Amino acid sequence: MIVFDLICRDEHRFEGWFASSEDFASQKGRGLLECPVCGGAHVEKLPTAKIRKQSEPAAPAQPSPTQPGVAVQADVSRIIDYILMHSEDVGKRFAEEARKIYYQETPQRSIRGVATRAEAEDLHAEGVPVFSLPIPPQDRWN
Incomplete structure (x- = not known):
């Protein structure tokens, strides 16, 4: 399952849960998505942050000497x-x-x-x- 932050043309923000990115694209392409606030059919994905699983250890932030930035x-x-x-x-x-x-x-x-x-x-x-x-x-x- 994947959760996307979505927005309609009237800038109503809401979440959508999909089996995959392809599932989102398929539903959007078939006109199955709509805003739960206004019912608008023009729905887009908002940019999402890269999220790391809780069980994964955080990688130490150690830049290499050749790449100080x-x-x-x-x-x-x-x-x-x-x-x-x-x-x-x-x-x-x-x-x-x-x-x-x-x-x-x-x-x-x-x-x-x-x-x-x-x-x-x-x-x-x-x-x-x-x-x-x-x-x-x-x-x-x-």
Whole structure:
């Protein structure tokens, strides 16, 4: 069994349990997937973190002398994975959603998205706790 984090066109997030990745692709291709919140049929997989089984021992993070940045790259990859798994992508609505959360107009949750420099400065001036974290394209994580 494999669990995927899914999202619909209206940005409702939910889990889907499948026998395999191929099973997910097959069900999606046959139009069998729908959002449990709105019933929307446009469902996509969200990026998922690499999860290690509890019984596996953690590999020691020891970069080789010829590759001094390996440990740092692995740490960055884990941080990015964690952020993607534990936050909602609100895209260009970031400043608006951050304000709604700060002023308790919507439930508190972790969000990520895009804001202009001016929007970020305005958020800081209002006391909204935000920070910039440029996430490189996934093919450049390692």
